Amino acid sequence: MHRLLLLSWVLLMSCFAAVSAQQITGKITDKEGVPMIGASVFVIGTTTGTVADIDGNFTLNVPENAKKLAVSYTGFSTQNIPLIAGQTAYQITLANDGIGLDEVIVVGYSPVRRKDLVGAVASIASEDITRESGATVQSALRQAPGVVVQQSSGAPGSGFNVRVRGVTSVNADNEPLFVVDGVPVIAGSFAQQGVGGQSSNALADINPADIESMEILKDASTTAIYGSRAANGVVLITTKSGKAGKTKISLNSSYGFNEVINKVDVVDGTQYNQYLRERFGAGGDVIGGGGLDTTVSSNWQDLIFDRNPVQSHQLSMSGGDLKTKFYASLGYDNENGALNGTNFTRYSGRVNLDHRATDKLGVNFNLSYTNSDNKRIQGDNNIYGAVSAALLLPPQVPVRREDGSYGSVFGLENPVAATEVYDNHLVTNRIIGNISASYSLLDELSLKVKLGVDNLNLRENVFEPSSLQSTAQGLIFEASNLRTRIINEYLATYTDQFGSTSLSTTVGAIYQRDDIRRNSFETNDLPSDNFPSADAAATPAFTSGDKFGSTLNSYIFSANVNNGGLYVTASFRADGSSRFINNRWGYFPGIAAGYNFANLNPVGPFDLLKARVSYGQTGNNNIGDFEARPLFAGGASYLTTPGISQSQLGNPDLVWETTNQINVGLDMALAENRIGITLDFYQKNTSDLILNRPIPSSSGFGQVIANVGSMQNTGIEAAVTFETFNNADFSWTTQLSAAYNKNEVTELFNDQPQDFGFATRLAVGQPVGSFFGLETDGIYQNQAAIDADNSLSEDRDYIPGAAPGDFRFVDQDGNGIINDDDRTFIGQALPDVTAGIDNKLTYKGLELDFFLQFSLGNDVYNNNLAFAEGLNGVFAPTVRAFEGAWRQEGDGNMFPRIVGGASAENNRQDSDRLVEDGSFMRLKTINLAYSFEDGLIDRIGLQSLRLFVRGTNLVTVTDYSFFDPEVNSFGNSNVALGTDFLTLPISKSVVFGVNVGF
């Protein structure tokens, strides 16, 4: 390292030449002659440049040895204009960029034109990131083919599961690496207080309104440069920067409502009373220890879901001159979830500065600060959850009793109390920033130093008053989690031209350190609910505190070679990670080649016809910081005597998971770049899966961490973009995208299956997230059918205790009895195909866009049905189950008889009865906007004025019987996917907004 530094010093000390100047003028228009106001003109290789005026004219002093001008304007292909000696006036016409092939995007550590890409990269532009209400970094990614985004809960501020080209890991993280302005940022769920399965979302601290573009790197030739963290793809986020010219001030405000996407029909008071009598006999309706009141019929879902307001206000200012550009913003977002009491409030600010100190020296500074307050409500598999109780609590419970206390029975929380008095705030203060300087030592060689910081400070304050069922005398929980990441990066880039061959290479060294410090405590028994303070509590319940962290040392190399239509890139990264012991260093190569057959002239109808192939290796080191170490842990105290015990077997030979990916792609552009087609085929083979390999628990450990197992993802992605119309008055662009991914677990330790969640089994030959259970075969309609089955085995009845009205299960092993051996694979949580249809239309000032999202072939394990349609407990059943319950022969095969006791457990077993098709089509977003004409707004002194109305999740078409199939009760679990158990569904919303430019 020291040597590299020394070298940079020496290089920095060299000098550069001064130049003299001449003046030129020009006019920039589009092909219809409309002046391009604000188009920028640069002398290539210098910072000399200017901006076209209101008539498209510019004047520029160019250095004597200048060779070319670069002329650019957003949405138009950048043109390089050769400077001809003696010519001082230029007429420049810019061509529309159509489907955006001339866009420059940043891939890895170097920029590249989309046309020159040989890897598989999807991009999402600024306007598409914020097109849905309550947008987050992750929600926008679902528009990219090959990216599956699932929101596990509808709680505002809660987490997402993002899967780029399938699932690669069981135990390490499956999320892509998120990189903001070149700095990998902290992502994940860090709340220490569980409120059911819902996770928190550290990426919610990034204001989507500040994002200029996102690039999703999918194939290994583009991700290998990110090494041991790139197996799940990389999402590069570029925040907005200023443009030279007039300072732009814009205000975007919106206001609207969230509403629950759907409700479930649960019995009313009268029906519940009938149900109890059927279930428990004539006197059955008096159970519940006086908690039931036959005179009331509470509709709990109506009481906890409302049309709740959401608002967003974003103010930004950007501009600058040719030397200094800036972007600054302030944001305020306040989103109330459809579930009363849930809220996410975020204040955010950003300053991005770019300054060219000299022709050689540039400095860049990006800093964002976010304060967010996420009010969370208990949910999921949790008797104190609002949605849980709203589904299960009998309607014959009053919201409040006569003495004013909340009504309750069977220990379930009163759903209204859960939304009104449970008080849980997750407060985050976050600073993400980086500062860098780059210096052009030679025309060909530039050096860059960068320091990045991500500081996440998270606090949780929970107060549970005694009016809740979860605590007798009040409870206080507080936690803090401070995470600091520092990244230090040194890069040298060499760019040169040899005849028709251009070469660009980068070498660099990157050092990263993460420190995490956590603590939490809980204390009970408050004098009254008027003292929501830890000071006031009598009985401490627990305290905890720990510290961990990691370091990562990396060295990178990349090269891009371009000759005519041939593009070759190669990259290499060496990563040293503190998480491993005997195998610390990993080496990750990537290579890609592509050839554009239409490089010089169109080939047939194709303006672009580029075949690509790439291969590379990436890793996944995203496990706990100390998981490889054999450890004895403290904290094993008895009464007041401190104790230690063996906590972890560890594995000194543990190594990162390795993914080898091959990608074959084809890019086509037709009809003057108005039709673009991208096709990709890939196969990802992940080996050395880090698994908790099961060992006999008679060892004192159920599992040991080890590299066992492998997994494969094979898929096809297609994206087609049509610019159907594009003229002055009317334009219409359609983008169709579809992705198919087949995931298969190819090896586990001794190929032994492992169980997760309720009924999820990880097994060789099956995709991750497969459901495993009994297969039903209708309902026994009469005793004769049961007797016939019981005669199959001499040892035991087919299903012990079965009676007419009970489910019959299929005897998979044919031994005449139903037991655990008859379980089989009954569904899969991962979709086969995800797809999107995106349409954007403009007519004069009017704009309409809508995005349809498809998820096909995914199942949901709806564990709600075991309770709400199990027809055996005291919980309120659904209307359809109560009315459709089996009561006599011929009553159908859908719902069992109403019966209790242990034999009724048969009817609630893990079976395909609880698996439902979760395929859906959703009108994810629709926006209708009107921009006022220039003439009109000029008179009121504005630059622009646009009004819009935006709908999110307005229409969903699905066969799923509960709230919504986009759900996971297990939050961010890697394997237990697609399970619905009392989970808060996503919201639908309508907001109205205005964009004003000053």
Add this chain to the structure above:
Amino acid sequence: MIKQLSYLAALAGFASMFSACDDFALDSVQPIDSVPLELAVTDANSAGAARAGIYDELQDATLTFDGYIASYTYFSDDCDWTGTFPTRAQFDSYNVLPSNATMGAVWADYYDVINTANNLISVLPGVEDPSLTDETRNNFLAEARFGRALAYFHLVTGWEGVPLVLTPTVAVGDELNVPASSADEVYAQIIEDAQFAADNLTDESLGMNRGGANALLARVAMMQSRFDDAKGFATAAIGDDYDLTDVPYLEDEIFYLKFISTDGTSIAFFFGTPDLGASRYSIAPSAKLVAAYEDGDLRKALSVDTLGGRNYGIKYNDFTAAAGSQTDPIYFFRAAEQVLILAEVAAREGDFDEAERWLNQVRQRAGLDDIDDLDDDNYLDAILKERYVELAMEGGFRLWDLRRTGRAEEVLGSEGYNPCDNVWPFPQDNIDTNTALVQNDCCNC
């Protein structure tokens, strides 16, 4: 120009401070709440901490409710399942499947205790520390071995013969494939460990004592019908001239596992009814148990209460504390059990006067009339009934009694108990991973 270069130099210098110093080295981050194995037990102090770790494993949340109490009491006429967990319901309905996750967790947690004990037993003889006297060292060993004996006792009474693991787990190879030993072999190990504890425990222990070790030996002897041995151990546990009548109910402690609010249990949470506040009511005394209390039995008011028409157990009654912070003890060994063992052994030896003397100590304390007509035909009924109510909801006593006297089928058959229910199945995950383990003769195997 020089100025700009110096800016860049300043930034590079600033940045290089971060990489040049050791902060970014791969060894610069170490845990503070854990240590590597070889540094764990090195002196008297750390050996003392490692022995506290054994008590901590005994305090495991799954063991304190499902292990010591619920699994056995559901699986008998002691308690009923009133909760929502299907895996617990399987115990109540005498239908425990190999895949039962609660059963698997209980099994694993007993072996956590055993492995923690095995670690100390293995490493302690090699620890060199002048301050570690033989007496202290043997006391630590005795605590470890008593903890291990307790775990194996609960295993053998649930599953009969189980894998006998006596060395710490350090590697994950073939040595983990341990076949099930016979029940007699497991009992032999329990006796050896408990006898070591009975001979070596001192005041330096964190609560385990010689009385408790002898009480375990007496209990084991009863399970094995070694009645004469049982008498000797029970006498050693409580002394020759013990008088129970002076000691309030449940205060006749020999050895209890204790808790504090920061490291508590959820037992009362599971026993209490929701009307008490935040209780779950997953378990309730059976109607048969409630009916078994004679009129005037003072123990009933200390064991069972009624609220909202429902009976609930109150032996664990820290209802106001939150789940996980409750401080009710586990009543591992009470003198009353030993007194009733002495009564039973005397009766079996035909000395009914002696049997009545012991039995009536229990009855007098409970405010009940003396029994003076014990004979060959009625003594077992009388003593088992007394044990039923005296030790109700405290552990596996009822199931153990019915099994050791061969009455399990007769008494529990109507509830679903079959001969094959004398054992629970080995957890399926152990069958899958332990190539030497063959499933036992359980009902669902």
